[in-house]
Amino acid sequence: EAGVAQSPRYKIIEKRQSVAFWCNPISGHATLYWYQQILGQGPKLLIQFQNNGVVDDSQLPKDRFSAERLKGVDSTLKIQPAKLEDSAVYLCASSFRGTNSPLHFGNGTRLTVT
Amino acid sequence: AQSVTQLDSHVSVSEGTPVLLRCNYSSSYSPSLFWYVQHPNKGLQLLLKYTSAATLVKGINGFEAEFKKSETSFHLTKPSAHMSDAAEYFCVVSHTGGFKTIFGAGTRLFVKA
Numbered sequence: 186e187a188g189v190a191q192s193p194r195y196k197i198i199e200k201r202q203s204v205a206f207w208c209n210p211i212s213g214h215a216t217l218y219w220y221q222q223i224l225g226q227g228p229k230l231l232i233q234f235q236n237n238g239v240v241d242d243s244q245l246p247k248d249r250f251s252a253e254r255l256k257g258v259d260s261t262l263k264i265q266p267a268k269l270e271d272s273a274v275y276l277c278a279s280s281f282r283g284t285n286s287p288l289h290f291g292n293g294t295r296l297t298v299t
Numbered sequence: 300a301q302s303v304t305q306l307d308s309h310v311s312v313s314e315g316t317p318v319l320l321r322c323n324y325s326s327s328y329s330p331s332l333f334w335y336v337q338h339p340n341k342g343l344q345l346l347l348k349y350t351s352a353a354t355l356v357k358g359i360n361g362f363e364a365e366f367k368k369s370e371t372s373f374h375l376t377k378p379s380a381h382m383s384d385a386a387e388y389f390c391v392v393s394h395t396g397g398f399k400t401i402f403g404a405g406t407r408l409f410v411k412a
Binding site for chain 2: 292
């Protein structure tokens, strides 16, 4: 089966600019996650979707981050405006049905904010 | 509430010697537990999972982990380390029937020749 696809692979922007990341999960996976992984730390959940709906966005900085999952398939994560501390790898993952199913991760997008 | 603690930020072993990466968890309900591995500049890959079946779980690449409810631990082991095992390892806890997935801070494994 095809894995989780993410793009772009790398992105460099200046602070206060905006950026968007795209994720295409494994076909048939109902649950989609966005994680932020800062260098030297474990992934931190930003938002979790179950089909179209948001299950958990408690750690999403909603003043600057937004995410959507159209038609329960692809998802986009946006940052506007970016701050220096947003420099991180943004990981998208999907699972068949919720948190008891293993997560399948994409290769991530490495964001550098200068 | 759920939490997961990886007791060592770094572990260094010699090739051919045993590996032990320690993980303690806290969960109010029956947990599902996972270990993931992340090689440099690569995505995270599932090593193994525990979901209330056998307490000793075998994973890929010769790794295994034992669920010990009395000690709230889920330590990852391998009898003989290989150079290719050098990577970052994450212990993950989730809640049966719930929606929270919590990652530990990670343990970086170094393997010396």
